[in-house]
Amino acid sequence: MNTAAGAEYDGLVAAVTGGGAGIGAAIVSELLARGARVAALDLDPSQAPDGALPVACDVTDRASVEAAVATVTAELGGLDILVNNAGISAVGTVEENDDITWARVLDVNVTGIARVTAAALPHLRASSKASVVNVSSIAALNGLPQRALYSASKGAVMSLTFAMATDHVREGVRVNCVCPGTVHTGFVDKLLQNFADPVAEKAAMDARQATGRMVTPSEVAQAVAYLASPRNGSTTGTALDVDGGVTHLRMRPDKG
Numbered sequence: 661m662n663t664a665a666g667a668e669y670d671g672l673v674a675a676v677t678g679g680g681a682g683i684g685a686a687i688v689s690e691l692l693a694r695g696a697r698v699a700a701l702d703l704d705p706s707q708a709p710d711g712a713l714p715v716a717c718d719v720t721d722r723a724s725v726e727a728a729v730a731t732v733t734a735e736l737g738g739l740d741i742l743v744n745n746a747g748i749s750a751v752g753t754v755e756e757n758d759d760i761t762w763a764r765v766l767d768v769n770v771t772g773i774a775r776v777t778a779a780a781l782p783h784l785r786a787s788s789k790a791s792v793v794n795v796s797s798i799a800a801l802n803g804l805p806q807r808a809l810y811s812a813s814k815g816a817v818m819s820l821t822f823a824m825a826t827d828h829v830r831e832g833v834r835v836n837c838v839c840p841g842t843v844h845t846g847f848v849d850k851l852l853q854n855f856a857d858p859v860a861e862k863a864a865m866d867a868r869q870a871t872g873r874m875v876t877p878s879e880v881a882q883a884v885a886y887l888a889s890p891r892n893g894s895t896t897g898t899a900l901d902v903d904g905g906v907t908h909l910r911m912r913p914d915k916g
């Protein structure tokens with residue numbers, strides 16, 4: 661017998677790109693806990709949460725993406741929810757990233773979403789509870805220092821979300837995105853290594869949050885689960901901030 665919470669996702673199949681680590685793994689765990697069958701699509705899916713279907717997938721390779729989506733639908737019996745979470749970081753001003761780096765980051769963070777969604781759409785259209793959630797960032801909404809390329813990629817994810825939501829609303833496919841603030845994952849640990857003083861940069865990331873701490877992967881997963889839920893059928897073309905208040909709150913330094 662399902663609990664009310666479990667029934668929310670009962671019978672639904674979800675695929676989460678980048679589901680093998682960090683925020684993606686937290687999203688996989690949350691959707692499993694809510695009763696979905698979940699596939700973790702990742703370059704390395706070996707560390708995906710127990711209970712998920714691990715599927716090797718490179719979102720920059722169309723053949724790999726199409727094979728992964730075929731595996732999901734064959735193994736789990738369809739596809740109702742797609743979470744486009746896979747992404748890579750970049751640090752630097754426009755002077756500091758070369759053309760190869762620009763092409764690589766946009767390929768993973770932006771074109772990757774187009775590839776995976778295109779492969780998923782025939783299956784999503786066949787679902788009565790179809791939903792896509794893209795993972796953007798507060799970098800789409802705030803001018804962060806030394807994040808020119810990364811911000812450009814995440815701004816594109818937000819614009820793509822609105823365009824996709826419009827294109828597919830009448831096909832019954834909802835499309836939304838989340839904009840996390842800084843979430844303490846392996847992604848951030850890798851990013852920190854690019855700074856001369858990683859400890860000082862981590863302190864700055866904590867201090868940037870109005871809440872005084874980084875966001876947790878689980879908090880992002882809650883927002884994704886809300887947007888993907890069939891209970892929220894009127895929510896499409898939205899961007900939900902999960903950012904510790906960094907985008908809209910203006911704190912007085914002396915009051916903390």
Ligand code: NAI
Pocket residue numbers: 677678679680681682683684701702703704717718719720745746747748749768795796797798839840841842843844845846847848
């Ligand atoms: P992470 O580095 O911990 O995990 C990313 C996962 O994506 C890894 O398992 C990796 O293998 C996978 N991946 C990378 N390239 C891939 C590819 N070509 N094909 C398939 N899988 C691939 O990163 P994290 O922190 O969990 O980030 C997840 C998403 O959240 C990214 O889109 C990131 O831009 C976004 N984000 C992260 C924030 C943070 O502070 N950690 C803040 C805002 C957004």
